[in-house]
Amino acid sequence: MEIDNFTDELTGLKNYKALKEYVIDKIKESIHDKKVLSIILIDVDNFKNFNTTYGYNTADRVLKAVGELLGKDKRATDEVFRQFLKGDEFLVVASETSSDDALKAAERKRKLIENATFVIDEARYKLTVSCGVTEFKAGDDYTSFTNRAHSALVEAKSQQFKNCSKLFY
Template sequence: MKYLRDSFIKFKKDALSKAFYDSIKYLFFSVILVIILKYIPVVKEWLKVEFTLTIWLIVLVSLLLITASFLLSIYLFNKKLKLIQTENQIDDLTGLKNHKALELELVRIENERNTKDEPISLILIDVDDFKKFNDENSYEIADSILSKLGNLLNKDGRITDETFRYFMRGDEFLIVAKETTISNAQLASERKRKLIEDSTFRIDNNSFNLTVSCGVTEFNIGETKEIVIERLNQALQKAKKKTGKNNTEIII
């Protein structure tokens, strides 16, 4: 009995099941109410002509309520599900879209590259010597720096750009630049690099300056996302091997 009771309670608490349960409950009580009322003399006299029509009308209205409740529950469930999915694709630290969202975006681009010929470029930005920065400062300061950097990159983006945090605990950011050739992406990357170099990040009473290295490539028609990301990483590594880092490299 306890198992049945617990199962019934769980059934009622479920969003979709609860709506169905409530609708059935209202239908049951409506029918019972009509049946009881027909044995009351005054009501019986009033219902003797209209009773058959009334009970079927109640049944019809109740069924419509069940359907409406069920459809509303599905709508609310899907809305909640989309909200959860959206929150699951946002990086908590920077507020940017995370690696999961990036993977979905790259898959979408890959699937559309055979039907759309608009240029799409990728920019990968990595903070220079960030491990050393972590060692010299606290992780709290490092996280604050990444948060401010993410906000700076997001504000600098065009309406056709989308900025992602590449990995959850990493210091890399990836920008998908739509309707952008590799030469224009290189110019955009250089603008962002200089913007970061010229910016001062203030945390509490301390000021910090950063430089970044950037890799740029284009998502060519017919390519897989794995090939493009590999080439993008090669461009970034090429930039980081330059003396002093703090530069942009492209690989076509």
Template sequence: MQLEDGRWVKVEERRTCDGGIVGVRIDITQLRQREAELRRLSSTDHLTGLENRRGFLAQMEDLQASAQRNRRLLAVLLIDIDRFKSINDTYGHAAGDEILREVSIFIAKELRGQDRACRYGGEEFAVLLPDTSLGGAYSTAERIREIIEEREFAWDDTVIRTTTSVGVAQIDERDARYEDGLCRADEALYEAKNSGRNRVRVSIRSTALAAAPTRTAAA
């Protein structure tokens, strides 16, 4: 049980010498704190500090169920760093890791407290945007894309520039599984890559905005 001052205790019954029973309170606050920290670490990507894929998917499942139950909007972004293998091959994996860390910071700065971001795998990030229309999700994706395109990443005596491609999808009542929205965002990301990289593409199912022009630059 948790006390008003925030401490956690458990109560055990113990018999006395005369056959009576007394309750003994044992402070387990530190144990609870260690357990909470272990849970946090198990769902955190240690390089970027964002959630890892496992933690993100668990939250996505909960958020989709809540959004469908309450008829709320939910959007998902998949963000991929363009030609990341070339960065690793040219400058080394330490440089690649530093870019991953900095990109994760830029993504997090563009999000609200209720949004969720994770390192989805390798050079790919995923973002959940509760209570966000497709247009709002597109705008967020474009801001992230533009910020990273304009950023110069300093590494030793070298400046590294990179870009991102982004796939956007709306999750709605037609999605029986939370993976469905991710699949459509992944298809949109694939289209962004095939269209020349450094651009945002929206899932075709998600209204006429899918055909909206984007501001792009040469990859």
């Protein structure tokens, strides 16, 4: 039952319920072991318009495919979550990863999604994402750590064309 409670039924990734607990544990581990920890917040660009144009069923199937791509593109020290129950945001917890390396990983994921073609019922869809990246700092807690990633994402999404990654120190 716990697996069901902490698994996003659409994407099969860990869900928002598991996210906070996992990040808090990783923060404690990072402090104790004196290892770096970064997070990557990924948001599908203009997904509200996609929902409106193609419908929620198609949008859900595309989100599932994005989740599968992100789940396959991770290292053994990474964990991928769907950020919210009804959202188009994903969060990657990158253990033992500096902000510079996390930014490289974010760019790799961004390009992977940009270059993918999502085929749903023979129709082809292209998407882009924006990414916010940050590294855990001394004195951070769950809220300050994730808020900094969100600020980086907001900055990335404010770019004229979106589809980029930003690091927030």
